[in-house]
Amino acid sequence: MPLKPTPPASARSGSDNQLLIHALTSATHSPLTALTRRIADAGCSLAESRVATIGNEVSIMLLANGAWDALAKLETALNKLARDENLRLSHYRTAPREPNSHLLPYMVEIISADRPGIVARIVEFFSQQGISVEQLHSTRYLAMQTGAEMFQAQFTIGIPADVHIAALRDDFLELCDGMNLDAIMDPVKF
Secondary structure, three states: OOOOOOOOHHHHOHHHOEEEEEEEEEHHHOOHHHHHHHHHHOOOEEEEEEEEEEOOEEEEEEEEEOOHHHHHHHHHHHHHHOOOOOOEEEEEEEOOOOOOOOEEEEEEEEEEEOOOOHHHHHHHHHHHOOOEEEEEEEEEEEOOOOOOEEEEEEEEEEEEOOOOHHHHHHHHHHHHHHOOOEEEEEEOOO
C-alpha cells in the first residue's frame, strides 16, 4: 500500500493554514449562518469576519483557519454551496499576516457635504506618504436637520513609526481644509 505524502510543516500547523471566503448576495438571503456552520462542521475556526449590507446586497468576508485537511473539507463544502445561483462565492488559501510592529494605528474620520472624489483623494494622499489603509468605512446620508446630502468616512491607517506625526497631521489637515472637509486624525486607543 503506497504511503500518503506528508504535508510540509507549514501545512500541518493549524494556525498557518487559512482560507479567505467572500460571499455576495441579496441582503434578504444572507448566507452567514450557512457559512459559519460549514466552517464549524469542517473542524475549522473563524479567525476574523466582516459583514456589511451595502445597498441591497450583503457582503461577507470570513477568514477560517485550521489543519490543512480541515480546510480541504471546508473547500469542498463551499464548492457545493457556491452552486446556489443567487450567491456569488469565492475562496482561496492565504497565510497569516506578519505582525507590523513598526506601524502605528491611527483613526481618521472625515465628514463633509457629499461630492465625488473624496475617498480617491484621501487614499491617494496616504499612498503618497507610504501609509497603509487598513480599514475603510464610508457612507452617504441626508442630514436630519437640513436634508443636505452628507458624506462620512472612517479610515484606520498604519503610519510607519519613523514618520513625524505632527507634520503628517498638519499636511493631512491642510489637504482637508483645501477640500472643505471636516477631519480628525487620532491614535487608535485599544
